[in-house]
Amino acid sequence: MENKVTLKELSKILNVSISTVSKALNDSSEISHETRQRVKELAKLNNYLPNAMAQNLKKKSTRTIGVIIPAILPQFFSKVLHGIETRANKLGYKVIVCISNESLEKEKDGILTLITSQVDGLIISLARETQTMGSYDHFQMVSQYNIPLVLFDRVTSQIDCDKVIIQDREEARKATAALFRSGCKNVAYFSAISHTSVDNERKRGYEMACENLNKRIFTYTVETNEDFDKFFQHEFIKRSIDGILVADELTAILLMKTALKRGLQIPLDLSVIGFANGTMGEHFITSLSVVDQRAMDQGIQAVDLVVDRIEGRTKEDPVEVSLEATFIYRESTRLISA
Amino acid sequence: MENKVTLKELSKILNVSISTVSKALNDSSEISHETRQRVKELAKLNNYLPNAMAQNLKKKSTRTIGVIIPAILPQFFSKVLHGIETRANKLGYKVIVCISNESLEKEKDGILTLITSQVDGLIISLARETQTMGSYDHFQMVSQYNIPLVLFDRVTSQIDCDKVIIQDREEARKATAALFRSGCKNVAYFSAISHTSVDNERKRGYEMACENLNKRIFTYTVETNEDFDKFFQHEFIKRSIDGILVADELTAILLMKTALKRGLQIPLDLSVIGFANGTMGEHFITSLSVVDQRAMDQGIQAVDLVVDRIEGRTKEDPVEVSLEATFIYRESTRLISA
DNA sequence: CTGAAAGCGCTTACAG
DNA sequence: CTGAAAGCGCTTACAG
Incomplete structure (x- = not known):
C-alpha cells in the first residue's frame, strides 16, 4: 500500500536536497559523516530501495546479462545456466533468460527483447534452426548496438565474437x-x-x-x-x-x-x-x-569473457576458449587400454 | 560502433519534434498517416530500438517477472521454469531468474535485487533453509512495495499471497x-x-x-x-x-x-x-x-496468477490453485487393483 | 559540506 | 496535425 519510497521523499523528511541524499547513500566523501548517517538511517527505516530503471538510464549500464539458450530441458543447458547464474551473481550481474526453443524466430525475438532491455552483454547458444538455415543476419543488430557477445557450445565461424566450446x-x-x-x-x-x-x-x-x-x-x-x-x-x-x-x-x-x-x-x-x-x-x-x-565451466567461462568485454578488459581480437573435455569411464564400455 | 539510435536523433533527421516521433512510433492517431510512415521507415532503416529503461521509468511498468527457484538442476524446477518462460513470453513479459541455492540469504538477496529491478511481479519457490528456519521476514518488503507474489510448490501459510501447488x-x-x-x-x-x-x-x-x-x-x-x-x-x-x-x-x-x-x-x-x-x-x-x-502446469498457472494480479484482474482475496496430480503407473509397482 | 541544475530517453497531458 | 513542456527517479559536474 505504502508503495515505493524515493529520494525525493527522503529529502523532504530530512530537509536536505535530493543531491545530498543521493550522495550520502552512495557514500560520497563530499557529504559530512553525520549527514550520511542520518540519511542512511532514514533510508533503512523506510526500506528504501533505489529504482534501477532510473539509475541505469543515467549510468547507461544495467549490470544485466542476457542469455539465450535453445532449450532448458536437456540437463546440459540447465547446468550451463546454473554456471552462468552463479558466476554472474558473484560478479554483481543479473541474468535475463530467453529460451529459443530451437527456433530461429524466437532467437531473433530474444535478441531484440534483450537489446531493448539494455543488457550489458549477451551469452547465446544457437538454435538448431538457426544453424540449419545458416541464417545469422539478426546478429548485425548486436554488433551495431555494440553489445559484447559470447557464443557457447553451438557456435559459428560466421559470427565474429568471443566463444566457449569444448574440443x-x-x-x-x-x-x-x-x-x-x-x-x-x-x-x-x-x-x-x-x-x-x-x-x-x-x-x-x-x-x-x-x-x-x-x-x-x-x-x-x-x-x-x-x-x-x-x-x-x-x-x-x-x-x-x-x-x-x-x-x-x-x-x-x-x-x-x-x-x-x-x-x-x-x-x-x-x-x-x-x-x-x-x-x-x-x-x-x-x-x-x-x-x-x-557444462558448468562453459557457463562460468562465458560470463568471464562477456564481463571482461563489458568492463573493457579485453583488447580487440575475439577470444575463443576451447575447454579440454574429460572422458568419464563407466560401465557401458569395455576396459580401454591406454 | 554506431551505437544506439534515439528518438532525438530521428527527430533531428526528419525535422520534427521528439513528441511527434514518439507518437508516430506508437501509432498514435494524433499523427498524420504520412508522417507516421516517414518516421517508421527511418526508424527501421536505422534499426531503432526503444530504450526500455526510459520507457519503464515513465510508464512505471517493466513487463518483467522475477523468478526465484531453490535450484535448477532437479528437472522439476527446470520444467517449471520452462513453463514460466513460455507462458510469460506469450503474454509479453520477460523473466529474470535468481537461484537461491536453497539458501535463505540468497533468497533475500534475490528479492532485493528483483524489487530494485522493478519487476512487476514475483514467482517464488521457497529455499529449503527458509522453510527450515521458518524465517519469512524478507517478504515484508514485497508486500510493502505492493508487488504481486505467487508462491509455488514450496509454500507456507505464513505468507498471504496467491499459491500454486499439487495436492x-x-x-x-x-x-x-x-x-x-x-x-x-x-x-x-x-x-x-x-x-x-x-x-x-x-x-x-x-x-x-x-x-x-x-x-x-x-x-x-x-x-x-x-x-x-x-x-x-x-x-x-x-x-x-x-x-x-x-x-x-x-x-x-x-x-x-x-x-x-x-x-x-x-x-x-x-x-x-x-x-x-x-x-x-x-x-x-x-x-x-x-x-x-x-511441473509445466505449475509454471503456467503461476504466471497466469501473477499477471492477473499485475493487470488488476483479481480482487482482494489470495487465490490458491491446487492442481490435481496424476499417477503414472510404470514398472516399479505391481499391478494395482482399483 | 550542501544544493541547484542539467540530463539520461522516453511519454503524455496541454496548447496552438 | 504538431510541438513545447513537464516529469519518471536518479547521478554528477558545477557553484557557492
Missing part, C-alpha cells in the same frame, strides 16, 4: 579410437541433433578416427523410438556393429534401453559412449561412459 | 494406499528434502494412509549413498519392508539402484513410487511409477 572434434575422434582399441570392430555414430555445429564436429571427429584406422563409416540420424528398433533389426545385424558413439545423452540412453530390451549385453555385445555428462547417464544401469562437456 | 498430502496418501493394495505389507517413506513444505505434506499423507490401515510407520531421511546401504543392511530386513514412497526423483533412483545391485527384484521384492515426473525415472530400468507433479 568436440578431437574428443569424438579420441572416443571413437578408444572404442576400437577396446575391441570394437564396427563403430557407428548416432545423432538426434543433426545440422548443429556440435553434431558436425563430433561426426567429423568420428569419421577421422575411422579413416585413420581404415574402418567403415556408419552414421545414423535418430528421432523416434522406431528408428532405434529399425536400426537393431537391420543395420545393427547387417553391419555387425558393436560400438556406438552418441552425440547426446538422451539418445544414448534410449539406444541402450532398446539394446537391453532386445537382450543385448552392454558392453559385451555393444559398447556405447555418449556426450554431455548428466545424472541420467550416471545412474542408468548400465552407467554410461561419456565425454564430459563441462 | 501433495492427498497424492501421497493415495500412493501409499495403492502400495498396500498391490500387496505390500510394510511401506516406508523416504525423503532427502526434509523440512520443506512438500516433504511435510507428503509425509503426513503417507502417515494417514498407514493409520487408516493400521500399519506401522517407517520414515527415513537419506542423504548419502551410505544411508541407502545402511538401510538395506538393517531396517529393510528387520522391518520386512516391501514398499517405499519416495519424496523426490533422484532419491527414488538411487534407492532402486542400490536395491537392484543387492540383487533385489523390483517390484517383486520391493515396490517403489516416486514424486515428480522426470526423464530419469521414465527411462530407468525398471521405470519408476510416479506422482506427476505437473
